[in-house]
Structure formats: structure tokens, C-alpha cells
Amino acid sequence: MINIYEVNETNKMIEQENLDVRTITLGISLLDCADGNLDAVNEKIYRKITSLAKNLVATGEEISRDYGIPIVNKRISVTPIALVGAAACRTPEDFVTIAKTLDRAAKEVGVNFIGGYSALVNKGMTTADRNLMLSIPQALAETERVCSSVNVGSTKTGLDMDAIRLMGEIVKKTAEATKEKDSLGCAKLVVFCNAPDDNPFMAGAFHGVTEADAIINVGVSGPGVVKTALEQARGENFEVLCETIKKIAFKITRVGQLVAQEASRRLGVPFGIIDLSLAPTPAIGDSVAEILEEIGLERVGAPGTTAALAMLNDQVKKGGIMASSYVGGLSGAFIPVSEDQGMIDAVAAGALTLEKLEAMTCVCSVGLDMIAIPGDTPDTTIAGIIADEAAIGMINQKTTAVRIIPVIGKTVGDTVEFGGLLGYAPVMPVNPYSCADFVTRGGRIPAPIHSFKN
């Protein structure tokens, strides 16, 4: 039988160390909502989402109350809209009507974000894909809860440099379209390489075409719990350190598995995956950067950061994988700058640069995340940053992403406030030299060779 020490340990994690289930995400296929008539598509989408997700928020709250564990977000991901709207949407404005329908459905069922305003253009863009991408700035400016993502490359197909160049422009235009709110639109836009079909985390969540009609995916969290556990392992060798991380990751993930199974049972929707991620929030003590500092770095960004992060990420997976029957999504430590107080402090202290963050993304999920850069950064430079990150993903067979915010009207030294879970960020300097001639060549970077790895 469970004893008082075990009960106290669990409750201490919840009450003092910010243990929570970060998100229950209901993935919904909208493939059966396709229609040649735009009004009909919008109507079918609204009806399907509001009927399948009507109990999502209430069920999440019920589970939270039964087990005494906070479930921070309840969210929805849908089939990439470029596919669903392809037959009906002739112009970017047509796609915006679907974005507004998604926003309306999200508000009706009470979820704070809905993901899947997306296009998958790893190898090439259809007319619909291009129209959706062109509609992103307006769609994100005129909706509140819609999140957008575009997959521009993969290990199997190489990189679609035309799409990458276009996304450089789209990121910039989204920043312009939302400049009154510190270019907040860009916080809801992710550019991926090797995007997973079952990611529960926003802003990059979408419901892949290989998925079932509806599915429950759960993202766990708990950087604060890992940090507290590591305080007990100060000065110990790597063996002890790794064991400590694995044990705690196992415990955290078991909670996620329980919540996922319960949500699946109560909603009558199959369980998909657990995403084993350390997702920080701006709250004190809920920081991945603080874990790295606890491991022995004076500041994140110091030499050794990449190695420490690689070790942390791998141990979290090793501990978590046995705790869950199905693992998927992004699964790893997130390193968003604005959402992690330790990262913000490291940037402010001059310890952490864009280049070091890029190196860190080679060993962890997911990419350059929530990074504010000067608003006058050229769109070709943004495309270059996306290309670099996508190349890391392509060559290393991993997911990488860019969620970068060129804050219109702000420059290095300024601070941007996004609010809530999105936090705040110091504007970071970008290498001033141009890559325009490179990104405007046109065409694709071919798929990489899968042998002779060095």
C-alpha cells in the first residue's frame, strides 16, 4: 500500500515544484470536411470540432480535480488546413475564412489554442499550400487562438528552399500585421523540418494525415521537479546524475500516462502518445535553464551547455520511455527564450547568443523558439536562419523548428512583453551579414545521403 512519504513526495512536486500536465490535446481529422463549396467546408469544420471537443475542457478539469494535478491547457489540433481547404479555397482570403471558423470553434469549446493552420511543403508547394502560406499574416492577425505551422523540409525529401524563402517573408509580414501587439502573431507561427504528426504542444501542433479520426495526445512537464531532484545530487558524478534524472522523468511521465488514459476513457477517444518534454514556463523554478545551471553551468550558454543539454534530454527520454506505452511528439527539453526565466537572464547577461542556441538545438527538441530579434532584420536573413535550422534537422534526422519574432519597431536592448505563458524576451542581435544571394537561388536542397556519417 502507498505510504505517507510517497504521498508527500507527489504532493510536494505538485504544490512546490510546479509539476503539472502541460496539455491534453485532442487531435481531430478534418479530411472528411473537404468540399468544393467554401461555406460548406466552414460549416462542416465548425460542426465537427464543436461536437467532438464539446466535453474536452470539462473532462480535463474533472481529471485535474480527481487526482489533484493541474492540467494547464486543453487544446485542439486539426488536419493541415491546406489539405482540407484545397478544393474550396481559390485565394488566400478564402483560407482566412477557415482560420476564423477555427477560432470561433475554439472559443465555443473553450480551448485556448487550436493548431493546424498548416501546410506540409517538404518537397514542393501546391497552389493551395502557397495560398495558405500567403494567408498566414492576415489569418494570425485577425484570429486570437489559431496557431499555424509550415513544414519546409525532411530527412527523406531535403529542403524546399522556395518555401523557406517564402516563409522568411511570411514571418516578417506576420510581424508587420501584428505590430501593435509587439508582433505577437509570430509567436503563433512555427516553421518545421521533420514535423511530427502527433505533437500536442503549440504552436506547432497539427493532426497528421496518417492519424486516426480523433486521438488524445498528452504533453507532460516538470522542469522544477527535475531541478529539485538534482539539488540532492550536487557534486556527484555523472552516473548518479543520470540515474537521478531518469528516475524523476519516470515519475513525471507516469502522471502523464495516467491523465492520458483517463482522458481517453472519459472522452471515448483513443489514446495516441505521451510527449516526454520538459516544457518551462516563465514562473520561477519552472525553468530548463535552471536545471542546466544546477548541473554545473554558471549560466546557460557557457561552454559545456550543449553537452549538458544533450545528456539531460537523453536521460529524460530514457526515464520516460518505460513509463508510457506510447511515446511520440517532440519529446525532449524545450529551450524557448521568452518562456524560461533562466534563459532570459542568460541572454540579458550576455551569456547566451543566437548561435549558441542554434548549437543547442542540435541535441534537443525543438529549435530556435520564442526568440525576439530586431524588427528591421531582412526577410532573407530570417529565411537563412530557417534554412540553417532545417538543415540541422534534415541531416540529423530530428525535428527542428523556428519560432522567431522580428519585433517591429524594436531593436537590440529593448524588451518585448508577450504576456501569460509566452513570457517576455530581450531582443537578441542577429549576424548582420547577408545571405540573400543564397536563399534566393530557388529550387530545393536535395535529400542527404544516409551513409558515410561523419
Added chain:
Amino acid sequence: MNKVIITVVGKDTVGIIGKVCTYLAENQVNILDISQTIVQGFFNMMMIVDMENAAASFEAVASGLDEIGQEIGVSIKCQREEIFTKMHRI
């Protein structure tokens, strides 16, 4: 069996266990196990109870206990057992 863990944490005072047990008995909740410690001067109790034949719903009992907690100045939490067994047992 419908096992629920009740934890009581707060400043030690007379009659905490009595009040909680009376409330549980009134609601037909069967107590299976009680353990208690004092941590840094704070009263810390855990009960394992069975709510299989309870006269009220889980939510009603949980909020009833919460009210009692507020009356006597301690925190009373009610959680289904699985969160602990899942975390601490393979």
C-alpha cells in the same frame, strides 16, 4: 474498491482526526489506513479510504472536507489513489 487518499497538513490542534473521521462516517466512507507524522511542527496525516459505498459523490466529499479544513485551519486534500500508485509502483 474505490480508493481515495486524504491528506491533512497544517498546524497541530485538538480534534483534527476526530472531525475528519466523523465527517467520513456520516458519508459512509470506510477508512482503511491512517498514518501520521509531525514534520517541522506541522501536523501531517494521510488516510487511505474506500469510497465504494459512499453516500455522497467524490466531489461532494472533497468539497465537504475542504470546508472542514478551512474551519479548523488546515489544508485537506482528496485525491484518487491512482496518481500515487502510478508514480511510485511499477
